[in-house]
Amino acid sequence: MSAQSNARPVIIKRKKIVQGGGHHGGAWKVAYADFVTAMMAFFLLMWLLNATTEKQRKGLADYFSPTIPINRVSGGGDGDFGGDSVFSEETLIRNGTGATQRRPTEADRARGDLSDQAAELAKMKEAFDTLLQGMSGESTVTRNLQRHILTRVTDEGLVVELFAVEGAPLFEPGSDAPTALMRALAELMVELGGLVTNALAIEGHTKAAPVVLRDNPVWDLSTARANALRRLLESSGVRAGRMQRVTGHADREPATDDPMAARNNRMEVIFLRSDI
Incomplete structure (x- = not known):
């Protein structure tokens, strides 16, 4: 009995294992x-x-x-x-x-290829601008005409824009009857057109009419004015065979933010590229 009482007690240790969530994947990455x-x-x-x-x-x-x-x-x-x-x-x-x-x-x-045409149009614009600047010193009348002319080059050709300002209309109000200013500008276009032999296109633009009008005349008016300018050019010496088209754009392409401004009453004489 004494031998058993001196024996070391047996101690059993239980280790508690906590299972984790394991691998969660790489979606967060x-x-x-x-x-x-x-x-x-x-x-x-x-x-x-x-x-x-x-x-x-x-x-x-x-x-x-x-x-x-x-x-x-x-x-x-x-x-x-x-x-x-x-x-x-x-x-x-x-x-x-x-x-x-x-x-x-x-x-x-x-x-x-437009490389040659671009050079041709650039030279044409330079010649036109030089002629206009040279003429500006001749008289007060010519200087007044110059303020109504704007030139620019597009992919179609050289555009010479003739526009009205307040107090200086190109046509009589509501009609296609040209004023003295429009006739003088037409004569100047004939002189400029004599520098080249390119075909021509004429486009008419008008300012917007009040919405209260029952019959809006802008389409007929812009076309009639473009035709009137064509007749002026031909009567002043431009060959009829050079005319390629006459177009009226009504008030669809305003030049200013105000569609009813006088500046939108304008004509465009386009000296077309020679390969068109």
């Missing part, structure tokens, strides 16, 4: 990576907005717009981040793979 990528794109956007001009931002927007065709041989810009849309009427397409919808070709297809 994907979400975190997406978050970091989004933040990087956001800060890159903020940097671009701060480091670029308005014109460059417009070029970036046009580049990523799905409605703007981007082609290696045709673009309206003048280099990286040029910022001009290929649909800009103020910009000549570099190598010319097609026409705009606003100014389509007769065949509704590409016009070919």
Whole structure:
């Protein structure tokens, strides 16, 4: 009995094991990576907005717009981040793979290389501007005419815009009867047209009429005035064969924010490119 009482007691230790959740997967890593990528794109956007001009931002927007065709041989810009849309009427397409919808070709297809045509139109505009500036010193009458003339080059040709101002209309109000100012401008167009042999197109524009009118005359009036200018040019010496088209645009293409401003009463004489 004494031997058993001196034996060491047996101690059983039970270790409590807590089972964890185990491996939860890597979905959080994907979400975190997406978050970091989004933040990087956001800060890159903020940097671009701060480091670029308005014109460059417009070029970036046009580049990523799905409605703007981007082609290696045709673009309206003048280099990286040029910022001009290929649909800009103020910009000549570099190598010319097609026409705009606003100014389509007769065949509704590409016009070919524009490099020579661009140089031709630039020289024509320079010659016209030089002639107008040289004539401005001859008399007060010529200086008054010059303020009604604006020239610009488009992909269609050289546009000479003749516009009215308050107190100096081109036609009698509400009619196609030309004023003395319009007759003088027509004679000047004949003199300018004698410098080149390009075909001509005439387009008429009018200011918007009040909405209270029952019968809006703007379509008939713009067409009638374009025809009146055609008759003036032909009676002053322009060959009838040079006329390619006469168009009335009514009040659909205003030149100012105010569609009823007198500045919207204007005529456009277009010296067409020689390959049209």
